Every structure is written in C-alpha cells, then in structure tokens.
Amino acid sequence: MADTSAGERASRRREAVRGFSLVSPPLLYALLLLAAPLSAVVVISFWTQDYLTLTPGFTLDNYEQALTRPVFQTLLSRSLGVALLVTAVTVVLAFPVAYYVSFHVRPERKALWIFLITIPFWTSYLLRVFLWRVILGYNGVLNTGLLGIGVIDEPLTFLLYNVNAVIITLAHAWAPFAILPIFVALEKIDRSLLEASHDLGESRVRTFLRVTLPLAMPGVVAAVLIVFIPTIGDYVTPSLVGGSSGQLIANMIQVQFLRLNNAPLGAALAVTTMLIVGAMSVLFLLFTRRYLRGQQ
Amino acid sequence: MSGARIPWLYAFVLGYLIFLYAPIVLLPLFAFNNSTTIAFPLQGFTFRWFTELTRVPALHEAVKNSLFVAVVTAISATILGICAARASTRYRFPVQGGIMGLIMLPLVLPEIIVAMSLLVVLLRLGINLGLWTVILGHVLICTPFCVAILSSAFRNLDRSLEEAAFDLGESRWSTFRLITLPLVLPGVISSLLISFTISLDEFIIAFFLSGAETTLPVYIFSQFRFPARLPVVMALGTILLVLSLLLLSVAEYFRRRGLRQTGAGDSGGFL
Amino acid sequence: MSDTIISLRSISKRYGAVLALDDVSAEIVRGEFFSLLGPSGCGKTTLLRAIAGFEEPDAGVLQIDGQNMAEVPANRRPTNMVFQSYAIFPHLSVGENVAFGLRRRGLSRAETARKVGAALEMVGLAGLEARASHALSGGQRQRGALARALILEPKVLLLDEPLSALDKKMRNQMQEELRRLQRHGGITFILRTHDQEEALIMSDRIAVMFDGRIAQIATPQTLYRRPSTRRVADFIGSMNFVPARVVSEQGAAYELEVTGFGRAPISHEQAPEGVSGRNGVVGIRPETLTILFGAEAAGPHVVTGVVDDLVYYGDMTYYDVRLPGHEEALRISMRNTAGRRVLERGAEARVAWSPETFVYFP
Structure with a gap:
C-alpha cells in the first residue's frame, strides 16, 4: 500500500498552487522590501566606509568596534537593561489589570473595558511621549502638583531627561500590548478548572498560583516578547x-547611518542588537517552554 | 464575582487607568490654555491656538501628505492582507509557517531596523526619497495588522457558506464576491481604518524615508524644538485625538457587526 | 438504461494515512431515499461530499444520470446539498437565501418571487421572505436550507446530517416532513446519518459503512432481519450473540447446536457469510424471543432460564435471562400489554424462540 496515491498528490498540489498564488503578492512584497533590505544590512555590516564611499569587502572590524568600544558597550547594556526593566514593569503592572477585566468584569462589559484600555494608544505616539515630558519636567505637572500640596519643597529633577523618564514613558507606551495577550490567555481558562481546584480543597490564593497563573503563562510569555523586542529599538522616547x-x-x-555616514558600523550595531535580542528571546522561550506545552 | 470582593485590585486598576489617561487628558487642557508655555497653573480659556492652526501652510502641506500616504497605505496593505489572510486560513501550502512568519515579522521588528534597512537599499538603488518611499515602508508595517484582523474575519467565516454558494451554482469568483466578501466586509473596513490610523501616526519610517517632503508626525516632531509653537501642536493633537476616537469607534462598530453576522462570540479588542 | 441515477464504481479517497473511501461501489436508484449510515469516521461524509463535488476521488468513476462527473465541479452538478450547519447566508434575508441559486437562471423578478413563495410554502415557511436569516430558529433554518436546495429542482438532494442539531421532537417532525417532500417531489434523496433509527425510519435503502467500505446495502427490513455481517448486526439495533456450532448440512439448510437453546435448523439465507470453520455465533434480536406467562400454548422451541436483571421502560420491559450452559445473559424485550405481569429478579422464565429469525455468523 503506497503512502500517497496519485489522486491525493494531485489535489494537494492543486491546493498548494492556489495557496501560493494567493499569498504571492504579500510574499513578494515582504521579500523585496523586508527580506532583501535586511539581508543588505547584514551584507553591508561586513563592508567598510571612508567618508562617502562605501567599499564592498569582508571585514569584521565593525563588529569588533560594536562589541569593544566602551560607548557602544554602554549603550548596548543600557538598552538591554532598560528593555528588561520596561518589560518587567509593564507586564507586572498589566497582569492585575488583565486579570481584573477577565475575572471581575461582567462578560457583556469586557469589550468596553478593552476598548477603554486601548483608546489612549490610538493618539499620536509622538504627542504621548511629549506629554510625558510635560508631566515629568522641572515645571511639569507632577512637580507643580507636589509643590502645590507641599509634599516637596523643590522640584524633583530625577524625573526627566534620564533613564527613569524613558522607562516610565515606555511602560506607558506598551501597556496595551502587554494587557491584551494576557487578557486573551485568561479568557481561555475554563472557569470550571478553578471550581475544581476549590473543590479539591485549594484556597483562592493557592488556586491562583497553581491553576490560573500557569494557564495564563502563554499570554505572559507573548506579552514579554511583544514588549521586549521592539523596546530595544525604540528611538523616539529616548530622543x-x-x-x-x-x-x-x-x-x-541613527547617528551612524545619517550623521556620521558610517552605514557599515550602523549596520553592524543593528545586527548585533538584533542577534542579542533574538538570542534572549529564544532563551526565554526555552526557559518557559514547559508552561506552553500542551496549550494552544 | 464583583470588584468589591478584592478592593485593592479595584483600586490598582483605577490607578492604572489614571496612569494610562494622564497624558491624554493634558492634551485638550493645554490646547485651550491661554499661555505660550506648557505648564501649570492654567491661564484661562482661548481658541487662538486652533485659529492659528489655519494659518500655517507647512502644516496644511503635511496634513495633505499624511492623508495621501495613509489612504494609499490603507488600501494597499488591506489588499495584501486579504491575500495573505485568505491564503493562510483557507489553504495548506508548503513552508506556510515561514512565509506567514516573514509577512508578520514587522510586527515585532523595531521600526528603526525596518526604516534603516529600507533607507540603505533605496539610497543604493538611487531612488529619490519622498512620499512614495514612505508608503513602501508603511505598507510593510501595516500589512501584519491587516493580516491579523482579516485572518480572524476569514476564520469566523463558516466554510460551508462558501460551499453552499458553490453548490447552488455560483463560480469560485462569484462565490467570493457574493458571500465571502460581504461577510468579511466588516473586517476589511476595520483593517482599512486601523492601517490608516497607524500610517497617519507613524513617525520613524516617515522621518527616515520622506526626504524633502513632510508628513504630519514629522512636522510635529520638528515643532518640538520651538517652545513657542507647542500650544499650536497641542491644538493639533486634540483634533487628531478626536478624529482617531471617531475612526476607532467606527472600526469597533463594524467589527462587532461582523461578529454578529457570522454569529461568532466577542473576544474583545482589535489584536 | 436501468433507472440508476448515481453510479459509483471503485471510488477511493485517501487523506494521508487514512483511507477514507476504499473501493466503494454502489448504484442509487432514481427517486429513492438512500441513506449512508455508519459510525463517525466510516467515510460517509467523504462519500457524500464526493457526490456533491467538494471532494475529488483519487480513483474510481462517479456518474450522475449517466454522465461522468470527473471534470464537473460542484456548481455544475445536478445535485444540491443541505448542510449540517444549514449554511444559511447570514447577510441575506430568507427570501434572498432561497432565491440564491436562481440568480443564474435568468428568470424575471415576478417569476423568481413566485418560485420563492412556493418553495417557502412547501417547507412551511410561507410569508417569511423578508425575515432576516439570523432571526430564524434552528428548525426554520433547516427548512430554509431545504427550500433553497429544492427550488433548483436538483436530480439529487444531498442531506448532510441535517437533523443532528435539532431537539428530539423537532427531529421527528422533520423526519416525517422530509419523507413527505421526497415522495411528493420524486427527487432522489441521499442522507448522511450516524443515527440508525433515523436511517431505518426514513430510507428506502441504506448503505452501512465501516472503515471506508460499504458493508451492506439493503432495505431497512432486510438490513434489520438479515444483516450480512456480524458488525452490521451489532451496529443496527441490539442483538444477542450466542455461540453456536454447525452440526450438519442437509440440502438447503444447516442444523446448528446453539448454546443454551439446543438444536436449531436454519436456511442458507440465514448464514450470509457461510459456515466456514463450523464454530460461530447466532444473532438473535431481543424481540424475537418471548417469555411465556403460563397460559400460552408452548411451541416446539422453549427453554427455561432465570431472570438475572430487568429494566422497566413503561411500554416495554427488558429482561436479562440466563439460560443453563450459557455465560452471558440474554436480552429479551417484552411489550407490557394489558394484564401482562412483570417478572421479578430470580424468577423462572420460559422462553419461546423461533429459529427462522436466527442469523448465523462464522
């Protein structure tokens, strides 16, 4: 008995052809404008540049610089630190909100709540970041408010133009991207599982730790990745x-590409960053794999 | 269960909502504030920042450019999204996961990477930067959102509806036109609106790829350097806020109507 | 030509490692009510969808009304389907749903409206043309789907588990109505069902399928009384299987030694699979055994056993009676007619049996 008959192969092929022809416009677009440019960046990262002339070749100089020059090391480690901190803050703050909407809001009002949570994020990103400057600044809303009620005597200066401001602003910017995946994961939990846990003698808190949290992990993992990866590359907030x-x-x-005209070094920095982010994401996924197994 | 059961949770959520809305609330506050500095205390009510908006030709040019970019982007990304969403929900084909992964990749890629890589290639190819190069980039980052929205629309579509139309004598194309398209139309509309909104708001790609032309976010960014211009920017932001709320409400309305029609349950939210 | 409307010859269809249809052949007669019956995964869905044109067989010939269907897509076939989910288009009104297939017929507006009205009346939805389709109940959707398919006057109407989503009362009503529509219109109906009772009630003929093959095609009576294999016998209704041995073969008959019953003569037709190996089982339907309550005249075939257990159903009582020399209790069903007692556990039961109802499987 052959594994596949000719007729079955034909109908599979027909389906594959239909699928391919349908997916080919977006695929071609992504190949030409995403895969090709990304490959170009990788290639250029091995080239050299003198002033305005880009010289093809193969050198690891750019990577050596990216990894050894103190300024790059500082920036890379600061970016990683900020991204990790932003991710942790965002996800930890988002979880109770997602939990509240999923478990404590009446079903017919959940969509409204989610809408309420997502609204702030459809206003201009630039303006939102700028408004944080207004809130956190020397004469900002927070300082004038705190001065007004007498909590402080002098305006706080550690709020703006440093890493703190970056973290607060990014934690705000990524909030819905953390809340939504966790909310979806919580919504999928069969409520009878929680009743079963109570029935088997577990307290509310233990039930949360032993049933709810593990089952919500896919959403938490998604939230972590969705926040962490783009945060590393954020440009507007720090600037x-x-x-x-x-x-x-x-x-x-940006400076290497546009101001210093050193595209190869900029490319090497970009590739290095993406490799580090990719490696960390893979490690994170491996680490949390046991929570994801057997779940959709 | 009710919120009252765990009061600290309720309090936390309220605090979080204040955190979420804090910057947004300031926008109209300073837009109507009669002072050239963006700071408390407020100085009284004025409409002058709004009237001043009408006297800035550079802004009008930027709005026109942005609208053009956003419309072309929304239509192109939605068409590409329909192809990809339909293909992935309806057919099995080799390396499907890889292909869809590539199309969805911009969703997790930092925009600066997308912008830089496109810039490098466009410059090497000698292509002049302008609105069309911004559109190229925007279509790339909007398509994944369209695919996500449209995939759920296509997935909610009961396949036997299409089979029934085919069985009743319609061709493949007329089945798509008479059954599939009308039923995913709410998804198509929200895909158009979402990609329009994303494109209208997108800054980094526009910043790098727009060349001598200016889109609205690029214009706004340039104004941050001039403190005197900020109240006008606040007024502009307020108008944008109202507009995007309107657009979103429309998108949400169509999304819900779509769910009702296909009889699917509401899982809430766009993503 | 005979009056064959659908002819299936050696149809096979494979999905990966699963052989959904394995060399299926059958002739379906014009105007009959034909059912595909079997447990889930037996291939009946694939066969129905192959007839409709949604699945293409890997091998074999499928003819409808003498025409080979190999290159004919579903939209050109003289078949229409009533889907399991009904597939009522949610964005169209009831009338637009029913008129859907008429679009390509080039009828005038008035003619279309007349036909839609007639079709809706036929299925008991008269006057609901303008109703939004999502406002219909389950039973109404079912009727709408039926009207939508029948309005095209197909040569064959395919029914894909159309009643499985309805409650029992509505199901019984629709069963009768489907039969009426089928007799009235003279259209060939092919019904896919996993419900053997439904198949028995509605069909002129039934094809029982297991593992991608047709085990038996027969009228409901034949299927019930003379199942061709032990598996069919087990699937249709309930049946006692009692070990038996062929002791002699005399002309047109065999003589069996049946455990607990003794010698039983049967005809050749009662051994559809022959008597190879001499040892086998006899299938006995519960209602062909009768418990004697004293007064009745005892025939030649009576055995005595003990009531092991009983289940009282109101109109019926099901007894489990243990016969000497037989391990498993026999299931016997008795109608609770006027004045008839119900025996108690442990009571002695005299059981009359009729060898002409036995079926022997090797």
Whole structure:
C-alpha cells in the first residue's frame, strides 16, 4: 500500500498552487522590501566606509568596534537593561489589570473595558511621549502638583531627561500590548478548572498560583516578547525624554547611518542588537517552554 | 464575582487607568490654555491656538501628505492582507509557517531596523526619497495588522457558506464576491481604518524615508524644538485625538457587526 | 438504461494515512431515499461530499444520470446539498437565501418571487421572505436550507446530517416532513446519518459503512432481519450473540447446536457469510424471543432460564435471562400489554424462540 496515491498528490498540489498564488503578492512584497533590505544590512555590516564611499569587502572590524568600544558597550547594556526593566514593569503592572477585566468584569462589559484600555494608544505616539515630558519636567505637572500640596519643597529633577523618564514613558507606551495577550490567555481558562481546584480543597490564593497563573503563562510569555523586542529599538522616547544619559542603541544606529555616514558600523550595531535580542528571546522561550506545552 | 470582593485590585486598576489617561487628558487642557508655555497653573480659556492652526501652510502641506500616504497605505496593505489572510486560513501550502512568519515579522521588528534597512537599499538603488518611499515602508508595517484582523474575519467565516454558494451554482469568483466578501466586509473596513490610523501616526519610517517632503508626525516632531509653537501642536493633537476616537469607534462598530453576522462570540479588542 | 441515477464504481479517497473511501461501489436508484449510515469516521461524509463535488476521488468513476462527473465541479452538478450547519447566508434575508441559486437562471423578478413563495410554502415557511436569516430558529433554518436546495429542482438532494442539531421532537417532525417532500417531489434523496433509527425510519435503502467500505446495502427490513455481517448486526439495533456450532448440512439448510437453546435448523439465507470453520455465533434480536406467562400454548422451541436483571421502560420491559450452559445473559424485550405481569429478579422464565429469525455468523 503506497503512502500517497496519485489522486491525493494531485489535489494537494492543486491546493498548494492556489495557496501560493494567493499569498504571492504579500510574499513578494515582504521579500523585496523586508527580506532583501535586511539581508543588505547584514551584507553591508561586513563592508567598510571612508567618508562617502562605501567599499564592498569582508571585514569584521565593525563588529569588533560594536562589541569593544566602551560607548557602544554602554549603550548596548543600557538598552538591554532598560528593555528588561520596561518589560518587567509593564507586564507586572498589566497582569492585575488583565486579570481584573477577565475575572471581575461582567462578560457583556469586557469589550468596553478593552476598548477603554486601548483608546489612549490610538493618539499620536509622538504627542504621548511629549506629554510625558510635560508631566515629568522641572515645571511639569507632577512637580507643580507636589509643590502645590507641599509634599516637596523643590522640584524633583530625577524625573526627566534620564533613564527613569524613558522607562516610565515606555511602560506607558506598551501597556496595551502587554494587557491584551494576557487578557486573551485568561479568557481561555475554563472557569470550571478553578471550581475544581476549590473543590479539591485549594484556597483562592493557592488556586491562583497553581491553576490560573500557569494557564495564563502563554499570554505572559507573548506579552514579554511583544514588549521586549521592539523596546530595544525604540528611538523616539529616548530622543525626546532621555536626555544625554538616557540615549539608547537606536539613537546611535541613527547617528551612524545619517550623521556620521558610517552605514557599515550602523549596520553592524543593528545586527548585533538584533542577534542579542533574538538570542534572549529564544532563551526565554526555552526557559518557559514547559508552561506552553500542551496549550494552544 | 464583583470588584468589591478584592478592593485593592479595584483600586490598582483605577490607578492604572489614571496612569494610562494622564497624558491624554493634558492634551485638550493645554490646547485651550491661554499661555505660550506648557505648564501649570492654567491661564484661562482661548481658541487662538486652533485659529492659528489655519494659518500655517507647512502644516496644511503635511496634513495633505499624511492623508495621501495613509489612504494609499490603507488600501494597499488591506489588499495584501486579504491575500495573505485568505491564503493562510483557507489553504495548506508548503513552508506556510515561514512565509506567514516573514509577512508578520514587522510586527515585532523595531521600526528603526525596518526604516534603516529600507533607507540603505533605496539610497543604493538611487531612488529619490519622498512620499512614495514612505508608503513602501508603511505598507510593510501595516500589512501584519491587516493580516491579523482579516485572518480572524476569514476564520469566523463558516466554510460551508462558501460551499453552499458553490453548490447552488455560483463560480469560485462569484462565490467570493457574493458571500465571502460581504461577510468579511466588516473586517476589511476595520483593517482599512486601523492601517490608516497607524500610517497617519507613524513617525520613524516617515522621518527616515520622506526626504524633502513632510508628513504630519514629522512636522510635529520638528515643532518640538520651538517652545513657542507647542500650544499650536497641542491644538493639533486634540483634533487628531478626536478624529482617531471617531475612526476607532467606527472600526469597533463594524467589527462587532461582523461578529454578529457570522454569529461568532466577542473576544474583545482589535489584536 | 436501468433507472440508476448515481453510479459509483471503485471510488477511493485517501487523506494521508487514512483511507477514507476504499473501493466503494454502489448504484442509487432514481427517486429513492438512500441513506449512508455508519459510525463517525466510516467515510460517509467523504462519500457524500464526493457526490456533491467538494471532494475529488483519487480513483474510481462517479456518474450522475449517466454522465461522468470527473471534470464537473460542484456548481455544475445536478445535485444540491443541505448542510449540517444549514449554511444559511447570514447577510441575506430568507427570501434572498432561497432565491440564491436562481440568480443564474435568468428568470424575471415576478417569476423568481413566485418560485420563492412556493418553495417557502412547501417547507412551511410561507410569508417569511423578508425575515432576516439570523432571526430564524434552528428548525426554520433547516427548512430554509431545504427550500433553497429544492427550488433548483436538483436530480439529487444531498442531506448532510441535517437533523443532528435539532431537539428530539423537532427531529421527528422533520423526519416525517422530509419523507413527505421526497415522495411528493420524486427527487432522489441521499442522507448522511450516524443515527440508525433515523436511517431505518426514513430510507428506502441504506448503505452501512465501516472503515471506508460499504458493508451492506439493503432495505431497512432486510438490513434489520438479515444483516450480512456480524458488525452490521451489532451496529443496527441490539442483538444477542450466542455461540453456536454447525452440526450438519442437509440440502438447503444447516442444523446448528446453539448454546443454551439446543438444536436449531436454519436456511442458507440465514448464514450470509457461510459456515466456514463450523464454530460461530447466532444473532438473535431481543424481540424475537418471548417469555411465556403460563397460559400460552408452548411451541416446539422453549427453554427455561432465570431472570438475572430487568429494566422497566413503561411500554416495554427488558429482561436479562440466563439460560443453563450459557455465560452471558440474554436480552429479551417484552411489550407490557394489558394484564401482562412483570417478572421479578430470580424468577423462572420460559422462553419461546423461533429459529427462522436466527442469523448465523462464522
């Protein structure tokens, strides 16, 4: 008995052809405008540049610089630190909100709540970041407010133009991207599982720890990745509220490409950053794999 | 269960909502504030920042450019999204996971990487930067959102509806036109609106790829350097806020109507 | 030509490692009510969808009304389907749903409206043309789907588990109505069902399928009384299987030694699979055994056993009676007619049996 008959192969092939022809426009687009440019960046990262001339070749100099020059090391480690901290803050703050909406809001009002949570994020990103500058600044809302009620005597200066401001602003910017995946994971939990846990003698808190939390892990993992990866590459927030001590690797990439005209070095920095982010994501996924197994 | 059962949770959520809305609330506050500095205390009510908006030709040019970019982007990304969403929900084909992964990749890629890589290639190819190069980039980052929205629309579509139309004598194309498209239309509309909104708001790609042309976010970014211009920017932001709320409400309305029609349950939210 | 409407010859279809249809052949007669019956995964879905044109067989010939269907897609076939989910288009009104297939017929507006009205009346939805389809109940959707398919006057109507989503009362009503529509219109109906009772009630003929093969095609009576294999016998209704041995073969009959019953003569037709190996089982339907309550005249075939257990159903009582020399209790069903007692556990039961109802499987 053959494994596949001719007729079955034909119908599979027909389906594959239909699928391919349908997916080919977006695929071609992604190949031409995403895969090809990304490959170009990788290739250029091995080239050299003198002033305005880009010289093809193969050198690891750019990577050596990216990994050894102190300024790059500082920026890279600061970016990683900020991204990790932003991710942790965002996800930890988001979880109770997602939990509240999923477990304590009446079903017919859940969509409204989710809408309420997502609304702030459909206003201009630039303006939102700028408004944080207004809130956190020397004469900002927070300082004038705290001065007004007498909590402080002098305006706080550690709020703006440093890493703190970057973290607060990014934690705000990524909030819905953390809340939504966790909310979806919580919604999928069969409520009878929680009743079963109570029935088997577990307290509310133990039930949360032994049933709810493990089952919500896929959402938490998704939230972590969704926040962590793009945060590393954020450009607007550090340039608007970061000051000189709050600059991140993306700002340096931009400077190398556009101001210093050193595309190869910029490319090497970009590739290095993406490799580190990719490796950390894979490690994170491996680490949390046991929670994801057997779940959708 | 009710919120009252765990009061600290309720309090936390309220605090979180204040955190979420804090910057947004300031926008109209300073837009109507009669002072050239963006700081408390407020100085009284004025409409002058709004009237001043009408006297800035550079802004009008930027709005026109942004609208053009956003419309072309929304239509192109939605068409590409329909192809990809339909293919992935309806057919099995080799390396499907890889292909869809590539199309969805911009969703997790930092925008600066997308912008830089496109810039490098466009410059090497000698292509002049302008609105069309911004559109190229925007279509790339909007398509994944369209695919996500449209995939759920296509997935909610009961396949036997299409089979029934085919069985009743319609061709493949007329089945798509008479059954599939009308039923995913709410998804198509929200895909158009979402990609329009994303494109309208997108800064980094526009910043790098727009060349001499200016889109609205690029214009706004340039104004941050001039403190005197900020109240006008606040007024502009307020108008944008109202507009995007309107657009989103429309998108949400169509999304819900779509769910009702296909009889699917509401899982809430766009993503 | 005979009056064959659908002819299936050696149809096979494979999905990966699963052989969904394995060399299926059958002739379906014009105007009959034909059912595909079997447990889930037996291939009946694939066969129905192959007839409709949604699945293409890997091998074999499928003819409808003498025409080979190999290159004919579903939209050109003289078949229409009533889907399991009904597939009522949610964005169209009831009338637009029913008129859907008429679009390509080039009828005038008035003619279309007349036909839609007639079709809706036929299925008991008269006057609901303008109703939004999502406002219909389950039973109404079912009727709408039926009207939508029948309005095209197909040569064959395919029914894909159309009643499985309805409650029992509505199901019984629709069963009768489907039969009426089928007799009235003279259209060939092919019904896919996993419900053997439904198949028995509605069909002129039934094809029982297991593992991608047709085990038996027969009228409901034949299927019930003379199942061709032990598996069919087990699937249709309930049946006692009692060990038996062929002791002699005399002309047109065999003589069996049946455990607990003794010698039983049967005809050749009662051994559809022959008597190879001499040892086998006899299938006995519960209602062909009768418990004697004293007064009745005892025939030649009576055995005595003990009531092991009983289940009282109101109109019926099901007894489990243990016969000497037989391990498993026999299931016997008795109608609770006027004045008839119900025996108690442990009571002695005299059981009359009729060898002409036995079926022997090797």
